[in-house]
Amino acid sequence: MKRKLLNRILLLCFAVIIISACKKESTGSSSVYLPVVEGYLMPGQALSIKLYQQKSLTDTAKYGAAISGMQVYVSDGSTKVQLSESPKGTYTYSDQGFLAEGKTYTLQFNYLTYAVSAKTVMPGKPTNFATQYGSVTLSSTTTTDPNTSNTTIDKLTWDNPDSLNHVLVFYNKNGADFPLSSFGGNRPANFELNTNRASYYNLTQATFPYYGHYTVTLLRVNQEFIDLIKSNTSNSTSQNLTNIPTNVVNGYGIFTAMQSDTLSFNLL
16 A cells, blocks of 8 residues: 555656756756656655656656666664665665654765765654545536535645644546546646645645545655645746756755555545
8 A cells, every 4th residue: 555655656746856857958067967866765665766867858758767886875863774776776775664753864875976965854644634524426516617616525634733744645546537527627637735734625626627536645744845846836847947946965856755644535
């Protein structure tokens, strides 16, 4: 279950990572040689870091070439471990007990002449994640009336006394098979929402482009993750690639940690 969840998160963040993997042509800057890092740490998962090269904007490949043969280390402040490479360009550490709440994790490796590093803190697990209704049925009259599109149909709640960062990830098991209405347009079936440090989120008809059986995941995340998904909604183009956020020193991409809780919601 956690592996499937992590894969969904990676897919949702994929567009931003791809932008950070691209480089402007003929910039004259040595930054075009910096590596791209993709690492999402989650307790109960093997630690996994993906390294690849930047690519030109005209390159149609999903990723740049994998960076192989690196000696990649991660420290939790008291123990420093070396990751193993398998498959090419992916570096892992299989001991799932290595990732724990409250610890600071530091990534380190050398690439060409650069000492590459990144740091993140493992947040606590979300608590008391709940939905007001497990299932909501919408009438055909409601879905065709634009005046009802912003009416609250359900409320998600969780504990957040310290106003920490949380993101909601919606995965529709039915995909795009059942469009809700013309309001959805070409929106994806799976999506994420920044809760803006709140302890609740009101779901409306406009939240959902499709009917279906949803898995809803609440992620407690760090600021670097928020910066990444915010950049994904700011229409990043080849003119502002230098503004893509990263917490990697001498590199691009992201190295971050998160914890989650999951529930089900049916929109019928």
